Amino acid sequence: DAKTTQPPSMDCAEGRAANLPCNHSTISGNEYVYWYRQIHSQGPQYIIHGLKNNETNEMASLIITEDRKSSTLILPHATLRDTAVYYCIVTQGTIQGAQKLVFGQGTRLTINP
Amino acid sequence: EADIYQTPRYLVIGTGKKITLECSQTMGHDKMYWYQQDPGMELHLIHYSYGVNSTEKGDLSSESTVSRIRTEHFPLTLESARPSHTSQYLCASSEYPGTGRISGELFFGEGSRLTVL
Numbered sequence: 001d002a003k004t005t006q007p008p009s010m011d012c013a014e015g016r017a018a019n020l021p022c023n024h025s026t027i028s029g030n031e032y033v034y035w036y037r038q039i040h041s042q043g044p045q046y047i048i049h050g051l052k053n054n055e056t057n058e059m060a061s062l063i064i065t066e067d068r069k070s071s072t073l074i075l076p077h078a079t080l081r082d083t084a085v086y087y088c089i090v091t092q093g094t095i096q097g098a099q100k101l102v103f104g105q106g107t108r109l110t111i112n113p
Numbered sequence: 114e115a116d117i118y119q120t121p122r123y124l125v126i127g128t129g130k131k132i133t134l135e136c137s138q139t140m141g142h143d144k145m146y147w148y149q150q151d152p153g154m155e156l157h158l159i160h161y162s163y164g165v166n167s168t169e170k171g172d173l174s175s176e177s178t179v180s181r182i183r184t185e186h187f188p189l190t191l192e193s194a195r196p197s198h199t200s201q202y203l204c205a206s207s208e209y210p211g212t213g214r215i216s217g218e219l220f221f222g223e224g225s226r227l228t229v230l
Contacts, residue, residue: 036219041150041152041201041224042221042223042224043203043204043205043221043222043223043224044156044203044205044219044221045221046218046219046220049218099144099146099207099219100146100158100161100171100172101158101219102158102172103148103155103156103157104155105155
């Protein structure tokens with residue numbers, strides 16, 4: 001699986017959009033970009049994933065560059081409850097359907113009042 | 114809300130004790146996983162299972178063992194706990210997405226925080 005690079009920490013004001021970058025310059029054509037977050041040592045929570053098109057769900061938007069070497073997770077209106085460690089993971093996904101995700105250090109996002 | 118449960122949430126035991134961390138999911142997922150995470154550190158996959166009677170070692174070597182006798186249950190056992198086993202253990206599950214499709218999300222439990230004195 002391709003390696004990802006994320007800033008170790010970021011701050012964002014409450015109510016503003018939080019934009020979390022991720023570099024994955026060695027991504028291959030069949031690898032997906034996944035985002036998870038972990039709030040205060042709870043179990044990680046899935047946010048979104050994509051291959052090459054931009055994706056949006058009720059939690060966030062995922063913007064993947066055309067060359068797929070980087071992506072940005074956007075939380076459109078950050079709240080204090082969005083304070084967490086955010087993980088960008090690149091993976092081919094499955095061997096017989098087993099999703100063996102490799103979590104890195106992630107970005108510690110702090111939402112300030 | 115994910116229906117995956119771990120017990121106990123917190124456990125403090127002495128060295129040499131045998132412990133079993135329980136993980137159960139009610140979603141009928143065939144794939145289950147155990148991750149280990151030290152405070153402030155990365156998660157590491159230590160065990161996973163494709164389904165009943167299937168267990169595999171993860172990326173991080175662990176002295177723990179797992180079993181998968183029932184679809185919904187994936188317990189982790191340490192035969193003789195040591196202080197080096199002090200960590201948080203996170204269980205997760207996912208469903209088979211179907212031939213040619215990518216797996217979707219992993220559902221994680223709240224974790225079991227183990228302290229060995």
